[in-house]
Amino acid sequence: MVKSKSLKTKKHYKRFGSMGRRSVDIINEMYSPIDSINRFINLALDTIGENSQSRQFLLESKQGIRKASTLLKRLDVYAKKLEKEFKEMSPK
């Protein structure tokens, strides 16, 4: 009875570990479009007039992208930690 409970817990850990792994993969894939969008915003800022109203929109978009990137980085660190912890606990 005890043995079966322990096995169930370990399976849970394994599942959580995989979820951590998947999250890391998704986060990494999201970095690529974020990187490109940021670069396109820079290009647009370079070509747009200094006094254009669109400039402000672009600057705000840039800020949004930066925020999204920071959030992803935090999530990345957390997911990697989670993945490592559950991997150590899950059955070999």
Place this chain on the structure above:
Amino acid sequence: MSKNRILIANGDKLSQKSLYEMLCRNGYGVDITRSLPEAIARLNETAYNAVIMDIHEIDNAEFLKTVNKVSSKSPIIILTSYGNIEFAVNSIKMGAFDYLVKPVEDKKIISSIERALTTPAVNAMDKEILKKAVPAREENRHGLVGDSQAMKDIHSIIGRIANSRATVLMCGESGTGKRLIAHALHKADKKRGIKSFIEISCGGLPREIIESELFGHTKGAFTGAINDRKGRFELADGGTILLDDIDCLPLDLQVKLLRVLQHKEFERVGDNRTIKVDVRIIASTNQDLEKAIAEKRFREDLYYRLNVISMHIPPLRERKDDICSLVEHFIAIYARENHKEINSISKDVFAVLVNYSWPGNVRQLENIIERAVILDTDDIIGKEDLPDIIFNGTACVNANLGADIMSSLKDVLQEPEKVYILRVLDEVGWNKKKAAVKLGVNRTTLYNKLRKYNITASVEKD
């Protein structure tokens, strides 16, 4: 002026497109391949100064094998979303030049490329490419082309002052290569050469913008200042700043600049905290600053502060000895870029090029050679590949020489310049922005020339 070729290998479409646009805007020639095998095939047939390998999924074994094969040909900069230490270490061990993790700022990519371009392997490769393209290639010191006495003097000055902190004032017509010389000076500086080279055109920005561009601003300093922003001086800390068209700097900002020159300190717009920077300042102008002082448009004390080392960059018509090496240099670049094999130019074309007055200087020569290389159908550039203006311009100079033999060279060359400007303006419907692009000069220069030749609305109507 010289275009380094970069290959973007692999990566998703969005990433490739954004990198392509950014690198093109920074003056690089860029090619794209969709996969790693395609990149290897391309590298076998074409030489690149650097390769940006955009890796979007980890496939260590195959990828690292690719790095190993490719890195002996060109330095590889890895760009990836996967910030994995083991992968980074392995890549560097296998020969990758740099490893950048997305999202990455453009300046980091540029800085990595610039470092890659200065590695001995790349320099050796560059020499080999140029040797193949043009066997009798002229010596290219400090990245500058030409061996006229004027260029030799410039090389000598760069060599002597590169490692000093001295402020440099460069004077010369538009298109003579002031920016390139400033960059060469920055690169030759052992300490600053690895840091940022920041440039700003004082003539291209309105008064309200230029102050915040130069010195930065704090959030709320003015309408639209939604964030703190570093100015160009802060960005150039430890490196070099080029203040182009310094004569266009408003008088009140000249006072602020004087303080930066004297004490290396300033305040951001809307802030009272003093910022100290260590920046080498290079100022450039195509105007007569002494005349601007006399007209009270430029501060005398600033002029003396800037004029610690003065460099005069002669116009192309005064260093015609360089035309040959410049033509060869540009042919090599654009033939490579357009995948053409061009061996030479015909003798009569060369004579036309030498006789032409080159109002747009080296920039105009570069544009004309690029055009000729693109239009050329055989391996020799002929008269049919050159624009009509080159022949008309020559005729104009010749006509002037015949008409008034007592005139100075400067006076003789002014007339064809005026005629050419008028002609281009006519051609583009007096759109000055388009005319400036076509003439290969910036808009400030065009406006100065319009003032100089008194080309006003009344002339326009005529």
